[in-house]
Structures are given as C-alpha cells and as structure tokens.
Amino acid sequence: MKIKSILLLVLQFSVLHMYAQNLGQSLGGVKTNFQFFSDTINLNVTDQIIVQRAEKKTYSDVNFGTGWGYGYQSIHLEFTTRKDLAVKYFEFKAGGNNGDRIEMSFYDINNILLATYTNDFTIVDLFNNPLIKDSLYFYSIDLINIPIILLDNTTKINLVKKEARK
Secondary structure (H helix, E strand, O other), rough: HHHHHHHHHHHHHHHHHHOOOOHHHOOOEOOOOOOOEEOEOOOOOOOEEEEEEEEEEEEEEEOHHHHHHEEEEEEEEEEEEOOOOOOEEOOOOOOOOOOOOOEEEEEEOOOOOOEEEEEEEHEEEEOOOOOOOOOEEEEEEEOOOOOHHHOOOEEEEEEEEEEEEE
C-alpha cells in the first residue's frame, strides 16, 4: 500500500511537470538569456529560445518547366519583441548582390566583440500584425553558419538590417 501511494505521488508530480512546459520547450527548444540590441536600441526581448527546425530551399525554371529543391535541419534563434530592427543602408552596386541583409554581432560578458556575421535577410522569418500599433514582432533566425561555441560565449547580440540605397 505504501509503495502504491509513493508511485501515485511520483506519477502526479511528473504529469504536472509535463504540462508546465510551453510549446517551444516541449518541441525541444532551449531557453536562452541573450541581450538583444539593434544598433543602439534595446529590443527588450520578452521570450527567446534556440530550437532545431527544418528548412527548405526550392528553385524552378519556368522556361524549361523544371525545378529542384533540398531540405536540411538547422538551429534557429527565435525571440519576441515590440520593436523592429534598425536599418542601415549600403551603396547599390549594378550587377551586385543588392538584396537585404542581416548583420549579427556577438559580444561576450565584457562587451568585447567576438564576431560579426552578415547574411541574406532570407534567413530571417518575421511575423507581426502591422494593423495593430505596437504589435509583437516574432523573429526566427536561421543560424546555419554560426558556431554553437560562439553562442556559448555570447551574452549580447546586435542585429541590424541592411538595405541597398540607389
């Protein structure tokens, strides 16, 4: 009888603990504690996790009626804020890559720059409701080329969107 009571108690605590997780954690996400800035603006992030996600790339050629694609797993840094990223402009170059970019700078606990990485803005998924003033911005950034060991040494991340100016 005593063993059954103990087992019942353990079972109740484990069930309560399972429901205490949010969806991101139950899908394998790990809470992080980075400080997020965009240029000089503190993004005041409310939620943040790192989670493994599936990615896909597809290409098609309408002239030949062909297409191809591939998929891969990648780590994503996801966070929520009420502020959009600061925008800096770069010189438009004819024949060059003039697409939007994201510049990510990683700082350690002593505010020393560890690394800066720039990639196409296509690695950023952004969701918000533009019809609502002070809407939440939900960011998911593909960290495909970012070493995890860099993130282990990072306490602050500065994110800036870069756009071409003609």
